Amino acid sequence: MPTGFYRHLADTALEGGTFSQETALRVLTDPEVKLLPLLDAAFRVRERHFGKRVRIHILNNVQNGLCPEDCNYCAQAAGSKAEIPVFRIKPDEEILEGARKAHAAGAYRYCIVLSGRGPGRERVERMADLVRRIKAQWPVEVCLSAGFIDGEMARTLKEAGLDRYNHNLNTAEGHYGNICSSHSYADRLATLEAARGAGMEVCSGIIIGMGEQAEDIVTVAHTLRRLAARSIPVNFYVHVEGAKLGPLVHLTPEYCLRVLALFRFINPEAEIRAAGGREANLRSLESLALFPANSVFSEGYLNTGGHATDRTVRMIEDAGFQVERIEV
Numbered sequence: 001m002p003t004g005f006y007r008h009l010a011d012t013a014l015e016g017g018t019f020s021q022e023t024a025l026r027v028l029t030d031p032e033v034k035l036l037p038l039l040d041a042a043f044r045v046r047e048r049h050f051g052k053r054v055r056i057h058i059l060n061n062v063q064n065g066l067c068p069e070d071c072n073y074c075a076q077a078a079g080s081k082a083e084i085p086v087f088r089i090k091p092d093e094e095i096l097e098g099a100r101k102a103h104a105a106g107a108y109r110y111c112i113v114l115s116g117r118g119p120g121r122e123r124v125e126r127m128a129d130l131v132r133r134i135k136a137q138w139p140v141e142v143c144l145s146a147g148f149i150d151g152e153m154a155r156t157l158k159e160a161g162l163d164r165y166n167h168n169l170n171t172a173e174g175h176y177g178n179i180c181s182s183h184s185y186a187d188r189l190a191t192l193e194a195a196r197g198a199g200m201e202v203c204s205g206i207i208i209g210m211g212e213q214a215e216d217i218v219t220v221a222h223t224l225r226r227l228a229a230r231s232i233p234v235n236f237y238v239h240v241e242g243a244k245l246g247p248l249v250h251l252t253p254e255y256c257l258r259v260l261a262l263f264r265f266i267n268p269e270a271e272i273r274a275a276g277g278r279e280a281n282l283r284s285l286e287s288l289a290l291f292p293a294n295s296v297f298s299e300g301y302l303n304t305g306g307h308a309t310d311r312t313v314r315m316i317e318d319a320g321f322q323v324e325r326i327e328v
């Protein structure tokens, strides 16, 4: 592959340009496109916007299981036989303690995650109150993932100081019916629009390895660009025994890295995160993810546990990157 191809990818992304479907697909699937020059091109774009800084996001699953939705990849879904801890929402003091610990461990952002279709009004007020109390005590950004919300709920959360609302697209619209039937893609888009309309940053990502085509991945990357997603968690599917969706596709570390590079080129200024499943799917190439991505999750994923944060920090520093903290 002539070096001009890699230069074209980086230059176009740095100029804010767009890519043809053909070019985007080559990033994912063309064996002539070599991994190391591809990662180097993605790094040029990453470096412009984020230097060598890495943001660690620490998740706290504050409610687990008992979800009426049927997302077939999710261990917490209705009909899942996965043996997972099931608990209703944790007490406020535990959620606040999670924020304290996340900040102490070096987190840039504390992500509060609740299973379920969506919060009622009362739950939104409680989350808003928690956000206020966290922001008053620790310099850490706060993100909430609580399912479907409407415009009024989004405004309440924004007024409390919530920085971001997470709601993943997970896959392309054309593939959505294969992974979930209890809600529609349009429902997901409406929640993202509600969060955006209230002035919150939108965090929305994808899960790779659920039987989608490479074209679906390109479509999601473009959809998130159109939605101006500031944060894009790229998850790599890990099958949990008992979950309805089986282990469909064997993801290779190289393919995972190509996906991260593609998201960096199409969404050059977004926080691209090597998210759930990075340990299992990137394996010994994990630190190469930092060349396209500027953020990682640590601990507390939806389906599986992650590495402890001290190990994540060491991986970042060993690769020559720096953990980013919020300046006070």
Ligand code: SF4
Pocket (backbone or CB within 6 Å): 067, 068, 069, 070, 071, 074, 075, 076, 077, 078, 114, 115, 116, 117, 147
């Ligand atoms: S992904 Fe969320 S909405 Fe879907 S089943 Fe799991 S917890 Fe429920």
